[in-house]
Amino acid sequence: MSAAGQNPLSYSATESNRFGLRVFRGGQAAALLGNDLPSLLWQERADVLILRLPSAMMRYVGQLGQLGLPYCVVDGHLTFALDLTGKLPLIPEREDLVLTPVTLAQADELDSLVDASFDGYLNQYSANPILCGLDWKAGYQEWARTVICPGAPQRRGWIVSRNGAPVGFGTFTFDGPEVRSMLYGILASARGDGLYKRMFLSFAALFQAEGLSTFYNSTQLDNLASQKVWADAGSRMHSSEVTVHINALFGCAQLAEQPANEEGATADLQVALESSESSRWLTATRPKMERGGAYQAYRGRLPMEPVQQMEVQIFADADGALVATSYLQSARSR
Helix, strand or coil: CCCCCCCCCEEHHHHHHHHHEEEEEEHHHHHHHHHHHHHHHHHCCCCCCCCCEEHHHHHHHHHHHCCCCHHHHHHEEEEEEEECCCCCCCCCCCEEEEEEECCCCHHHHHHHHHHCCCCCCCCCCCCCCCCCCCCCCCHHHHHHHHHCCCCCCEEEEEEEEECCCCEEEEEEECCCEEEEEEEEEECCCCCCCHHHHHHHHHHHHHHHHHHCCCCEEEECCCCHHHHHHHHHHHCCEEEEEEEECCCCCHHEEECCCCCCCCCCCCCCCCHHHHCCCCCEEEECCCCCCCCCCCEEEEEEEEEECCEEEEEEEEEEEECEEEEEEEEEHHHHHH
């Protein structure tokens, strides 16, 4: 637990419902749990933990391997800040762009733009082998739609049209004098010819006219095109982060039947370990393994696209506390 004794993991209902798994999110406090993290994930029956960490904590990412839980680094993020109190670059004079506020009447149009704009897009979900085959794009549509949700006045969005035809969109969150981008999208057929630059400067001018002071924008490390547009407009580097997914699969595991020993107790852990040569035992025992001690076994299996699956075996002591885990990723027939 954290120094304050609070659980640093937060259950993500939206992502859990989307993927059919128990998904949690955490940050710096979760990463600093160290050897206590697997036990907390077991208590929560977490399948996936999404960690968003400052880049200065990269050293802790390597230490995750010592916990014995499968993990993957799924993306790196850069955030730029544009000072809206100064002079902005002029918007290139070409065909006019029209920014139309998104209302309930444009909900379906916004959905279509999100769907078309993110074809082939790679993000943190597509980089995780147990999530990449699932419908993460629907989550982007849900996220964009929050700009028209009742009770969320701090979020707004605009559809961008060129010559009367929708070509993109932008959605944003507002906090006092600051505005932060959520999602941008441009149709593949409309990309190029400086469209994103004109779009970005149009939004910046709009927010400046509203009296806002700072415009934040974030993207993946490899999105050099967007970073160049922001830098050319006068944005400065603000922060950097790394995103890590821990695929514990604890929520998938079910209590497994075990043969009883001569005294009628469940099979001891040492016997179970010795009979699991096909798996790679990773997590150090917590508490110390006791030869002859009775333990409960849990097993789970999760298909992965296109032709693999991941299996987990978990042993807990008589009090239900996590003792050891094993993971096996293997090929399967179609």
